[in-house]
Amino acid sequence: MTDRISTLRLFCRVATTGSFTAAGKEINLSQPSVSRIISKLEKDLGAALFVRSTHAVKLTEAGADYLARIEPILSALEEANHLVRSDGKLQGRLRVGVAISFAVREIIPRLPDFLAQHPGLHVDLVLTDSRQDLIDQAIDVALRFGPLSDSTMVARQLGVTRRLIAASPAYLAKAGTPQIPADLAGHQVIIGPSSMGSTGWSFKKDGKTLSVKVEGQLMVSVNEASTAAALAGMGIISTALWGCRAELERGELVQVLADWEIGTIEVNALLAGGRGAKPSAHAFADYLVESFRNSASI
Secondary structure, eight states: OHHHHHHHHHHHHHHHHHHHOOOOTTTTTOHHHHHHHHHHHHHHHTOOOOOOOSSSEOOOOHHHHHHHHHHHHHHHHHHHHHHHTTOOOOEEEEEEEEEHHEEEEEEEGGGHHHHHHHEEEEEEEEOOOSSOOOOTTOOOOEEEEEESSSOOOOEEEEEEEEEEEOOOHHHHHHHOOOOSSSGGGGSEEEEEOTTEEEESEEEEEETEEEEEEESSSSSSHHHHHHHHHEEEEEBBEEEGGGGTTHHHHSSSSSETTTTOOOOOOEEEEEEGGGGSHHHHHHHHHHHHHHHHSSSSSS
């Protein structure tokens, strides 16, 4: 075993098993041979990848960082090999990073058809309302909201979502319905993920922009929780249309200040590895672009 790809695969197995011996047994190599190959890799890189002890080997900080970058590359290579060997059928595992509420409301309902088209593919949904690091968390596709920073990664726009503010009929019956943005100063506002760190909401109408300071007793870190709080009559929320479309259609929530604009947000699929991303990542992004194009706006 002298080629670099085989060496990197061996490095990943040592990292996973925590043992030169165990990793070597998988490919019929002795412990000294594995140790020699890994030592040469470390010498080539100019960094120690493992801390050795008599019982086990553990990744160094540099080793953990290297593993996080190497695993997606090897996974993409394996997938490309599968494509060639299996007439273009997608294989392997695709990790998708997505906000919890967006996954529940928009992505999971679209998965059955995609997985039916690719029965050899396995999808891991990594759900969090926090922004994920694609490299550190080995994310193949991340669904992101808002402007994207300069990046070597490829972004595919899925659509543009309209923002709005809404509340339950019960809350409005009790507290009154705001007629102008300034009225919000006297209302309970539920501070969700998109509102955290902000002391005001901006409104536009007839070329004019107004900013209103908002306050509330409740702050939540997950978008779905802010919608649930609004349904419980706890106050007014600011959210994307997709975050409460079903509740609006059922009359469980009511849009407030509908004649004022509070902005739109781009929704993008960000592919790790740019144009060299895994074939399944490209396929999933293509599928979402087409799916959202053929449905109601996000």
